[in-house]
Amino acid sequence: xxxxxxxxxxxxxxxxxxxxxxxxxxxxxxxxxxxxxxxxxxxxxxxxxxxxxxxxxxxxxxxxxxxxxxxxxxxxxxxxxxxxxxxxxxxxxxxxxxxxxxxxxxxxxxxxxxxxxxxxxxxxxxxxxxxxxxxxxxxxxxxxxxxxxxxxxxxxxxxxxxxxxxxxxxxxxxxxxxxxxxxxxxxxxxxxxxxxxxxxxxxxxxxxxxxxxxxxxxxxxxxxxxxxxxxxxxxxxxxxxxxxxxxxxxxxxxxxxxxxxxxxxxxxxxxxxxxxxxxxxxxxxxxxxxxxxxxxxxxxxxxxxxxxxxxxxxxxxxxxx
Amino acid sequence: xxxxxxxxxxxxxxxxxxxxxxxxxxxxxxxxxxxxxxxxxxxxxxxxxxxxxxxxxxxxxxxxxxxxxxxxxxxxxxxxxxxxxxxxxxxxxxxxxxxxxxxxxxxxxxxxxxxxxxxxxxxxxxxxxxxxxxxxxxxxxxxxxxxxxxxxxxxxxxxxxxxxxxxxxxxxxxxxxxxxxxxxxxxxxxxxxxxxxxxxxxxxxxxxxxxxxxxxxxxxxxxxxxxxxxxxxxxxxxxxxxxxxxxxxxxxxxxxxxxx
Amino acid sequence: xxxxxxxxxxxxxxxxxxxxxxxxxxxxxxxxxxxxxxxxxxxxxxxxxxxxxxxxxxxxxxxxxxxxxxxxxxxxxxxxxxxxxxxxxxxxxxxxxxxxxxxxxxxxxxxxxxxxxxxxxxxxxxxxxxxxxxxxxxxxxxxxxxxxxxxxxxxxxxxxxxxxxxxxxxxxxxxxxxxxxxxxxxxxxxxxxxxxxxxxxxxxxxxxxxxxxxxxxxxxxxxxxxxxxxxxxxxxxxxxxxxxxxxxxxxxxxxxxxxxxxxxxxxxxxx
Numbered sequence: 001x002x003x004x005x006x007x008x009x010x011x012x013x014x015x016x017x018x019x020x021x022x023x024x025x026x027x028x029x030x031x032x033x034x035x036x037x038x039x040x041x042x043x044x045x046x047x048x049x050x051x052x053x054x055x056x057x058x059x060x061x062x063x064x065x066x067x068x069x070x071x072x073x074x075x076x077x078x079x080x081x082x083x084x085x086x087x088x089x090x091x092x093x094x095x096x097x098x099x100x101x102x103x104x105x106x107x108x109x110x111x112x113x114x115x116x117x118x119x120x121x122x123x124x125x126x127x128x129x130x131x132x133x134x135x136x137x138x139x140x141x142x143x144x145x146x147x148x149x150x151x152x153x154x155x156x157x158x159x160x161x162x163x164x165x166x167x168x169x170x171x172x173x174x175x176x177x178x179x180x181x182x183x184x185x186x187x188x189x190x191x192x193x194x195x196x197x198x199x200x201x202x203x204x205x206x207x208x209x210x211x212x213x214x215x216x217x218x219x220x221x222x223x224x225x226x227x228x229x230x231x232x233x234x235x236x237x238x239x240x241x242x243x244x245x246x247x248x249x250x251x252x253x254x255x256x257x258x259x260x261x262x263x264x265x266x267x268x269x270x271x272x273x274x275x276x277x278x279x280x281x282x283x284x285x286x287x288x289x290x291x292x293x294x295x296x297x298x299x300x301x302x303x304x305x306x307x308x309x310x311x312x313x314x315x316x317x318x319x320x321x
Numbered sequence: 322x323x324x325x326x327x328x329x330x331x332x333x334x335x336x337x338x339x340x341x342x343x344x345x346x347x348x349x350x351x352x353x354x355x356x357x358x359x360x361x362x363x364x365x366x367x368x369x370x371x372x373x374x375x376x377x378x379x380x381x382x383x384x385x386x387x388x389x390x391x392x393x394x395x396x397x398x399x400x401x402x403x404x405x406x407x408x409x410x411x412x413x414x415x416x417x418x419x420x421x422x423x424x425x426x427x428x429x430x431x432x433x434x435x436x437x438x439x440x441x442x443x444x445x446x447x448x449x450x451x452x453x454x455x456x457x458x459x460x461x462x463x464x465x466x467x468x469x470x471x472x473x474x475x476x477x478x479x480x481x482x483x484x485x486x487x488x489x490x491x492x493x494x495x496x497x498x499x500x501x502x503x504x505x506x507x508x509x510x511x512x513x514x515x516x517x518x519x520x521x522x523x524x525x526x527x528x529x530x531x532x533x534x535x536x537x538x539x540x541x542x543x544x545x546x547x548x549x550x551x552x553x554x555x556x557x558x559x560x561x562x563x564x565x566x567x568x569x570x571x572x573x574x575x576x577x578x579x580x581x
Numbered sequence: 582x583x584x585x586x587x588x589x590x591x592x593x594x595x596x597x598x599x600x601x602x603x604x605x606x607x608x609x610x611x612x613x614x615x616x617x618x619x620x621x622x623x624x625x626x627x628x629x630x631x632x633x634x635x636x637x638x639x640x641x642x643x644x645x646x647x648x649x650x651x652x653x654x655x656x657x658x659x660x661x662x663x664x665x666x667x668x669x670x671x672x673x674x675x676x677x678x679x680x681x682x683x684x685x686x687x688x689x690x691x692x693x694x695x696x697x698x699x700x701x702x703x704x705x706x707x708x709x710x711x712x713x714x715x716x717x718x719x720x721x722x723x724x725x726x727x728x729x730x731x732x733x734x735x736x737x738x739x740x741x742x743x744x745x746x747x748x749x750x751x752x753x754x755x756x757x758x759x760x761x762x763x764x765x766x767x768x769x770x771x772x773x774x775x776x777x778x779x780x781x782x783x784x785x786x787x788x789x790x791x792x793x794x795x796x797x798x799x800x801x802x803x804x805x806x807x808x809x810x811x812x813x814x815x816x817x818x819x820x821x822x823x824x825x826x827x828x829x830x831x832x833x834x835x836x837x838x839x840x841x842x843x844x845x846x847x848x849x850x851x852x
Contacts, residue, residue, distance in 0.1 A: 044724060044754055058539055089543040095488065096536035099481050101452050108555035109543035121555045124781055125791065143487040144623065157544060163772040172750045176622050178820075202754050243755030246783060246844070254846040268829055277832075384643035492672070498636050499673040502665045503735060504689030521685065528721065 007165055007196050008032035008055065010074075012065035012152040015050050024050045025061070026219035032165075037197045039207040040225070042216035048200045051216070052169040054196060057083030070164050079182075090160040092170045094150035098142040103134055103153050106142065110161045132186055148179025152186055165196040172206070203243045204231075207267055213307040215240055232263040247271040257296075328388055328446045335563070336377040336448045343564040347571040348445045352438060354575045362581035364434055370574045371440040373556035380447045388443035389436065396432045403428035455479045456558055474548050481537070492529060496522050582647055582662055582742035582774060583611040584633055589642035591632055599767030602628040603798040605642070609759040612742050612774035617785030619821065620795035624776035628670065629795065630745045631774070635660040640737065661690065668748045670732035677709065678733055681722055686739040697738075701800050706739035706763050726757020730764060742775040750784060762788070783814070786824035 015025035025047045032038050042048050053059035054067075055079035061067060064075060070086040073079035083227060091097055100106035107128050129135045132285045142150060151171060159166065168187065172180040188209060191197050199206060207213050213230050215223035215279045217240060223230055230237065234252050236246065244252060244266070251265040251274060265271040331337075336344075355367055375385060389396075407424030414420070449457075459476030466472055497507065500521045507518050586608045592599040603625040610616045610633075618626050624684050631637045633644060635657075643650055646659035667673070678681035683704055687697040705712045708730040715723070720731055729749070736744070749765070750758050765788060780787055786790055794802040796819050802812070813823050823831075826847055830840040841847040 003375065036731050056543055058542055084543060084545055091539075091543075093536055093539060096533045097540040099486050099537065099541060100482060101450075101480065105452075105555060109541075109546075112552045112554055113545040113547075113550060115551060115553050118553060118555060122565050125555060141487070142484060153820065154540070161545065167464060173754070174352065176751070178622070241754075241756040243758070247829075249844045250829075250847050252849070254851060257848060257852060259852075266830065268825065271829070274833060292541070449811050495667065496673055498631065499667045499670060501636060502634055502667070503686040503739070504661065505674075506689075521673070521675045529672060531601075 005034050005071055006031045007034045007036075008198070009066060009068045010064065011067075012050075012063075013054070013067055014064060014232045015047070015054065015059070015060045016062050021171060023062075023219050025054075028216070028220055030214060030221065032196060032198060033198055034164075035194050036212065037191050037210045039210035039213045040198060040200045040216060041202065041204075041207060041213060041242055042241065043202075045078070045218070046216040046240075047219040048216055049169050052089060052167050052198070052200050053167075055083075055167045056087050056089035057081065058089065065295065085161065086162040086164045088161065090151070090155050090158050090166065090171050092146055092173050094154055094174065095142075097154040097157070101138050102141055103145070104129065104138045105152055107134075107157045107160050110157055124160055128160050131189075131253065132156040137154075141176045146179060147175045148182040151175060151179060151183045155183065155186055160191065163195065164284075165198065166190065167198045167200070169200045170202065171199075172201075172203070202241075204237070204248060205245050208266065231266065233266045234261075237264060322390065328443065329386065329450050330380045330384050331450070332445045334377060334381050334448065334449075335375060336378040336444070338563070339448075339567050340558055340560050340564040342460055343557060343560070343568050344445055344449055345454065345457050345461065347568060348441050350571060350575065351441050354578065355434060355441075358579060359430070361430060363578040366432065366439065366574060366578040366581065368433070368437050369438075370417045370570075371437055371444065374444050375440065376384065376446060378448050384447055385443055386575060388447070389439055392435070392439060396435050399435060400428040400432040402539040403431055451483050452480055454484070456554070460558060471548070473552065485533070489526070489530075493522065493526060496525050582659070583609070583645075584663070584743060585609050585643075585644065585645040586633065588634060588642045588769050589629075589644060591628055591637055591639050593628075601798055602684050603632065603795075606795075606798075608748065608793060608800065608803065610774060610776050611741065613772055614791065615635075615769055615775045615789040616777070616793060617789035618776060618778040618793050618795060619780070620778075620786050621780060621819065621821070624795045625798040626795055627668075627747050630665055630747050630776065630778055632723065634663050634665040634745060634826070636665070662742045663745060664736040664743065665738060665745045665780055666736050666747065666749060669729075669752060670735075671720075671725065671728035672726060673732055673735070677719060678717050678719055679705070679723070679734075680712065680716045682731065683734045683738045686735055687821045690739060700738045700740060701734075704734040707737055707768065708733060708734045709760065724757070726753055728762055729757065730751060730761060733761075733764070737768075741773075743776065744768065745776045747778045748780070750779070750781065780821075782819075782825050783826075786826065787794045794821075 010028065012026050012032045013028040013030075016023050024045075028050075028051065029048070030038075036303055039052060040048050048280050050059065054061050054074060055069060056208050057069070057074065058074075060080070061074060067074035070084040072086070074083060075083065099108050100109055105260075107125050108121050111124055116124075129138055132155060134149070134156060137145065137149060137153070137191060140149075142153070155171075166187075169184055171187070175183065184206065187199070192208070195315050199210065201207065207227050207230070210227055212225060213223065213227050213229065214221050215236065221238060221314065222240075223233070234255050238252060238256075244264070247265045247268050247270060250273055251261055255264070259274075261274040263270075263275075265274050351367065351370070355364075375382075404420060404424045404427075405418060407421050407427055409421035409423040410513035411419035411421050445454075455476050459472055462470065464477070474549070497505075501507075505518060505521055507515065507522075509518070584612075586606050589603060589606045590601075591603050600799055605630060607809075608616075608807050609680060618629065620626050621784055632639055634651040635644070638651075646656060646663075647771075649656045676685065680818075681700055683701045684688060684697050687700045692700070703714045706717060707759075709726060710730055715727070715731075720728060722729060742754065746765070749761060753761065762784070765775070765777075767790065775789065775790055777785065791804055792802070793800055794815065801819070804813055822828075826842065827840045829847070830837055839850075
């Protein structure tokens with residue numbers, strides 16, 4: 001399946017860890033167009049992290065029919081090295097990505113590796129400090145930063161090198177709710193600026209703003225479509241052990257006990273809509289809903305709402321129960 | 322939280338602003354010159370130079386004292402040993418102890434020389450951040466690349482190690498507390514028992530560190546790092562006229578000391 | 582077991598400079614009760630737990646364990662009856678088999694070998710890592726969630742009467758969070774006293790009957806205050822959300838006192 005203007009064009013990708021019996025990636029197909037925001041979800045061991053590393057040119061695939069990223073061939077060494085320049089990768093552990101003695105030096109690291117002149121590096125570092133709200137932390141040492149600050153610094157360092165695409169491997173998994181909002185907000189802003197994004201995650205509410213979701217199970221894709229379609233398949237969500245906010249867990253439980261909902265709710269408003277809308281038990285709403293229900297696409301708009309600075313957590317009013 | 326290891330005292334003095342390469346070369350030269358001539362006159366010139374530099378550095382005296390404290394025992398030992406072991410006409414005797422004029426002179430000279438040496442060293446470490454010092458050593462070590470010594474990579478390794486020291490200290494404390502909560506005792510018994518008691522701390526520390534090394538290597542590659550590349554710097558070392566002035570002053574000091 | 586804190590104050594010593602962590606904290610926690618210690622990062626929750634367990638000595642105030650204080654002979658013994666599980670406790674795993682690691686605590690307590698073995702098997706069962714399947718596995722061969730449960734087993738094997746958990750769900754994938762929550766719930770149901778330090782309001786609601794709100798090292802609220810009215814304002818003032826089920830019940834116009842604590846209870850009530 002060759003997509004026009006495909007920034008990432010992968011077909012039949014295989015990866016096997018040396019010394020293991022099964023493929024971590026088994027014939028994976030993936031295509032991402034320029035400017036797209038694709039979320040990759042799946043349980044532990046489904047191959048998500050492996051995929052992230054391969055997309056960044058940081059791991060060597062065992063084989064594949066076609067593996068092109070930004071026009072470079074992932075199956076050759078020169079191709080992989082070229083991909084590292086065009087594709088940025090942000091990892092899960094903020095601590096283990098910072099190498100320098102302070103924030104500005106760390107952001108400069110990638111540019112120093114490219115051999116750019118000091119004045120150019122300085123300009124770009126100033127730009128990144130402003131863009132990721134790190135100006136006050138310019139001379140701060142890494143161990144004095146909060147988790148969210150560390151991850152934003154790492155992100156600034158990754159994007160200091162101008163990139164065509166950004167791959168994120170569960171970037172909020174080790175952050176507290178405040179940090180999660182900071183990082184997801186930063187990613188959302190980059191997305192708005194047209195950066196192609198591949199977000200690997202296990203949290204369903206991070207998938208909300210994506211154009212497409214690809215669900216992996218044991219190394220191959222079992223779903224590839226808009227988030228709304230995935231939300232309409234509660235059994236698949238349950239099978240993949242995806243992290244639903246409380247509204248989703250309640251919704252899922254109700255659906256499994258016979259209630260018929262249009263789709264898996266992710267927020268309290270959606271749950272209320274489904275409860276009131278699906279008839280049955282008489283339910284009254286005590287207060288006025290602040291977000292009137294609408295049948296529109298759960299993507300985009302809600303991604304913004306969830307990453308607004310005043311909401312304490314991207315899970316909306318959900319969270320684990 | 323007090324962050325720097327060693328003795329770096331951040332300030333904005335003329336000495337702090339001197340290129341770390343010049344400072345390093347200056348201190349090495351002075352240290353060597355200090356030992357090539359045995360005369361109180363020469364020593365007093367070096368001592369005076371150290372005091373002048375200490376004033377210019379704007380580092381509080383307390384910090385120099387802190388640098389001196391660890392080797393104070395050596396200074397005292399040197400003094401006592403020389404005073405007791407020197408040959409010559411004793412002017413005071415008590416049993417086996419004979420104090421000679423020459424002995425006292427020698428003891429004073431050697432102890433003071435040790436103090437001046439430490440002062441020079443402290444001047445370097447108090448006014449130069451560990452990272453700057455590493456950069457200086459990397460630059461000075463460039464010629465070694467011809468002998469296949471990876472000086473730039475070594476410098477980067479040192480920089481990264483220094484960056485993680487505060488992190489490691491926090492992690493060690495956390496692991497020790499967690500094991501203490503499981504009944505581990507680190508301060509009991511003889512050396513062998515204490516060493517064994519550290520296993521529940523050292524094993525996790527090693528595991529964390531190896532995992533960190535893996536993650537870090539990948540993160541660095543993701544930012545286009547490769548061993549052997551020629552890296553530029555955000556804040557490159559730039560030699561200024563003032564640096565040469567300092568080197569000149571050092572040469573003058575050494576010359577003066579060799580002439581008295 | 583009954584833990585009491587009276588006006589406890591503690592500051593860290595960082596290079597001679599005192600960094601205050603908790604100030605004038607009063608609280609009571611006992612076996613059979615479940616207390617959530619809520620508060621944003623840096624509010625002193627971890628410090629308070631360490632003081633309760635005796636890893637840190639308060640600068641002022643007293644910690645009373647079952648009526649005894651630090652000067653008393655039985656105090657140290659009481660301290661050993663409190664189990665403290667740190668944040669990301671899997672970093673403390675060091676042995677070559679799961680059993681060996683879990684056995685560390687009981688062995689340090691000087692128990693005879695058969696008592697140690699029994700405690701280890703019991704603890705492994707409690708966390709869902711049955712000895713026959715997991716006992717001889719190398720800790721590092723386990724998944725993140727399994728490692729965390731193994732670390733918990735290491736503390737449970739010492740047969741504590743009270744369990745202090747510091748942010749137990751952080752950095753876990755969704756499946757592992759569910760598994761761990763189930764383990765904690767089972768422990769609570771069997772009578773274990775629990776103090777849970779967390780910044781997750783929903784977890785606190787789901788697992789604990791009482792809530793303490795710690796802000797800047799000071800206790801701002803305590804007891805089983807409900808989240809309506811003044812409680813909700815308090816939370817909002819400190820940038821914490823109202824628990825999901827409380828909010829859901831409020832929007833449905835149902836009495837907040839009946840708000841369910843778990844998904845299962847909510848599903849029942851909404852059917």
